[in-house]
Amino acid sequence: MPKLELLPAVDVRDGQAVRLVHGESGSETSYGSPLEAALAWQSAGAEWLHLVDLDAAFGTGDNRDLIAEVTGAMDIKVELSGGIRDDASLAAALATGCRRVNLGTAALESPEWVAKVIAEHGDKIAVGLDVRGTTLRGRGWTRDGGDLYETLARLDAEGCARYVVTDIAKDGTLEGPNLGLLRDVCAVTDRPVVASGGVSSLADLRAISLLVPEGVEGAIVGKALYAKEFTLEEALKAVAA
Numbered sequence: 001m002p003k004l005e006l007l008p009a010v011d012v013r014d015g016q017a018v019r020l021v022h023g024e025s026g027s028e029t030s031y032g033s034p035l036e037a038a039l040a041w042q043s044a045g046a047e048w049l050h051l052v053d054l055d056a057a058f059g060t061g062d063n064r065d066l067i068a069e070v071t072g073a074m075d076i077k078v079e080l081s082g083g084i085r086d087d088a089s090l091a092a093a094l095a096t097g098c099r100r101v102n103l104g105t106a107a108l109e110s111p112e113w114v115a116k117v118i119a120e121h122g123d124k125i126a127v128g129l130d131v132r133g134t135t136l137r138g139r140g141w142t143r144d145g146g147d148l149y150e151t152l153a154r155l156d157a158e159g160c161a162r163y164v165v166t167d168i169a170k171d172g173t174l175e176g177p178n179l180g181l182l183r184d185v186c187a188v189t190d191r192p193v194v195a196s197g198g199v200s201s202l203a204d205l206r207a208i209s210l211l212v213p214e215g216v217e218g219a220i221v222g223k224a225l226y227a228k229e230f231t232l233e234e235a236l237k238a239v240a241a
C-alpha cells in the first residue's frame, strides 16, 4: 500500500508565515519567515511543501515575489495555492517551478477557464474543494460557491487530476480532520484526494493513512507543526509505519 504523502504548510500573509482559524482573515498567529519555515520542513525530510498566498486568496494584495523566492529555494516538490484565477496568475505560479497549483475560486466562478487549463496542464492542476458542510466556499473562503458534489462531478468529467479537500470548520483548529467528508469524496471520485485542515496529532495522521486504499493520497499539516504538537520527523515516521 502506498504511504500517505505529507505536505507541511506555509501560509503567507503580509510577508509572514501565519496560521488562521477557519481561514478567517484577522485570526492570524504569526510564525516568522516563510523561507525559514519552508527550509525547516525540507531539512526535516518533507517531500512536499504546501505554500499558500493568503493575500492573493483574500484579494488584499499578494506575496508573489516571496512565493517565487521560497519555491525557488526548495529542492522538494511545491504545491502553490491562493489567488490563482486567470492566465496571468497561473503563468506566474507555474513559472516558479512548482510541481502543481491548487485552484479554488476559479473552479467555482470561471468553470470554462478551469476546464481549459486542466486540458492544457493536466496533473499540474489540482482543485481545492473548500467546504462548509457540503457547500463550497471561494474568494478566500468568504463566499458560497455551489454544491460540493455537483462541482466534483463537473470537474471529474473535465479530467481534473486531483482534489485538495478542506473542511473549513476544522481548518487551523487542531480539532482533527473530517474523516467522514474525506470518505464521502473518495466514494464519488476515482481521483486522488489530499486531505487538509484540522490535523492535531499523530493519531489523526494514522487515521488519514487508513483512507489511502479509498483514495486519499496526502495530508496537509499546518497548525499542528507550528504549535509543536509533534515534529515533522515524527509525522513522517508515523505514516511510514
Ligand SMILES: O=C(O)c1ccccc1NCC(=O)[C@H](O)[C@H](O)COP(=O)(O)O
Binding pocket: 009, 010, 011, 019, 020, 023, 024, 050, 052, 054, 057, 081, 082, 083, 104, 128, 140, 141, 166, 170, 171, 172, 173, 174, 196, 197, 198, 199, 220, 221, 222, 223, 224
Ligand atoms: O489554500 C487556500 O487557498 C486558502 C485560502 C483561504 C484561507 C486558507 C487557505 N488555505 C489554508 C491551508 O491550506 C492550510 O494551510 C491547511 O488547510 C492546513 O490546515 P491546518 O493543518 O488545520 O492548520
